[in-house]
Amino acid sequence: MPRAFITGITGQDGRHLAEFLHGKGYDVYGMVKGQNNPRAQSVIDEMPFVELVPGDLADLPSLVAALELSQPDEVYNLGAISFVALSFNQAELTANLTGLGVLRMLEAIRMIGGTHDNPIRFYQASSSEMFGKVRETPQTESTPFHPRSPYGCAKVFGHDIVVNYRESYGLFACSGILFNHEGPRRGIEFVTRKVTNAVARIKLGLQHELVLGNLDAKRDWGYAGDYVKAMWLMLQQDEPDDYVIATGETHSIEELVERAFAEVEIDNWRDYVRQDPKFFRPAEVDLLIGDPSKAREQLGWKPEVSFPDLVSMMVQNDLQLEAAKAGI
Numbered sequence: 198m199p200r201a202f203i204t205g206i207t208g209q210d211g212r213h214l215a216e217f218l219h220g221k222g223y224d225v226y227g228m229v230k231g232q233n234n235p236r237a238q239s240v241i242d243e244m245p246f247v248e249l250v251p252g253d254l255a256d257l258p259s260l261v262a263a264l265e266l267s268q269p270d271e272v273y274n275l276g277a278i279s280f281v282a283l284s285f286n287q288a289e290l291t292a293n294l295t296g297l298g299v300l301r302m303l304e305a306i307r308m309i310g311g312t313h314d315n316p317i318r319f320y321q322a323s324s325s326e327m328f329g330k331v332r333e334t335p336q337t338e339s340t341p342f343h344p345r346s347p348y349g350c351a352k353v354f355g356h357d358i359v360v361n362y363r364e365s366y367g368l369f370a371c372s373g374i375l376f377n378h379e380g381p382r383r384g385i386e387f388v389t390r391k392v393t394n395a396v397a398r399i400k401l402g403l404q405h406e407l408v409l410g411n412l413d414a415k416r417d418w419g420y421a422g423d424y425v426k427a428m429w430l431m432l433q434q435d436e437p438d439d440y441v442i443a444t445g446e447t448h449s450i451e452e453l454v455e456r457a458f459a460e461v462e463i464d465n466w467r468d469y470v471r472q473d474p475k476f477f478r479p480a481e482v483d484l485l486i487g488d489p490s491k492a493r494e495q496l497g498w499k500p501e502v503s504f505p506d507l508v509s510m511m512v513q514n515d516l517q518l519e520a521a522k523a524g525i
């Protein structure tokens with residue numbers, strides 16, 4: 198059985214990827230940090246087939262030990278401080294985990310597997326936030342980066358070091374430049390889930406307003422379940438490469454809000470929405486729209502879930518969850 202090692206197993210993508218790889222017959226190992234990590238417990242409860250391995254992206258020896266223990270064929274580095282707003286407040290931590298963590302993982306792979314023709318295949322979760330103040334639209338694999346947050350800067354370092362280790366040591370290392378991808382498992386701090394959860398609670402009479410920041414920003418939102426397939430496909434190719442994974446469509450936060458309220462048949466959504474400067478960012482990424490042509494042509498990948506279906510899936514899930522919590 199092939200073996201996969203995933204960092205960030207407790208996050209949205211880690212869970213989707215673990216399920217996907219398990220379905221393909223992989224033995225799945227997930228790295229978890231800390232003692233009595235409550236998020237690790239939820240992985241054990243939800244996905245008992247995942248073997249948890251201790252380790253921390255800030256600690257190279259722990260990564261070497263984790264790889265020695267799990268002996269993976271494929272490593273997926275999804276672990277990071279992943280929330281852009283938080284990265285402004287914890288910039289150094291973000292640089293350490295989201296940026297230097299990639300370097301440590303690559304070094305651990307070299308130490309375990311040798312320096313050339315390394316049998317371990319490596320996937321790095323790069324991000325559309327690297328494009329930031331976009332230099333061209335739509336964004337492709339060759340669009341120059343101009344990150345707008347400590348998170349984006351750290352991801353650029355991670356991306357560049359993957360390219361460098363591939364070129365320097367012949368590692369089979371790929372980066373997926375994934376545009377925003379969402380779903381019922383998205384953390385509540387991200388705008389999609391914040392909106393769908395609030396809309397569900399407003400519909401159920403549990404909440405009366407939704408407080409947001411910038412409504413004009415535009416994102417290319419896809420479904421996380423579709424995007425993890427692209428990660429795996431990248432590692433099945435003959436040659437390692439980098440790919441943009443996106444839908445090729447963009448929508449504003451306002452459109453997202455309007456559609457989420459429409460899902461519960463509320464038309465006067467403006468009556469429920471208030472803006473607060475505390476949710477605005479020191480520097481904003483105004484517009485993201487990816488061109489996934491290379492992934493379509495070379496990987497045979499395309500997104501399956503449309504934007505309206507994604508919003509509907511998330512609102513319906515939150516309606517169920519919130520109703521159950523409130524005993525309605």
Ligand code: GDP
Nearest residue numbers: 281386387388389408409410411412414450476
């Ligand atoms: P990001 O693209 O990784 O930063 O994903 P987010 O879901 O956190 O934010 C997407 C966009 O929504 C950004 O342009 C934010 O400025 C905007 N936004 C507006 N209001 C909010 C809010 O209340 N929370 C979050 N997270 N984002 C918001």
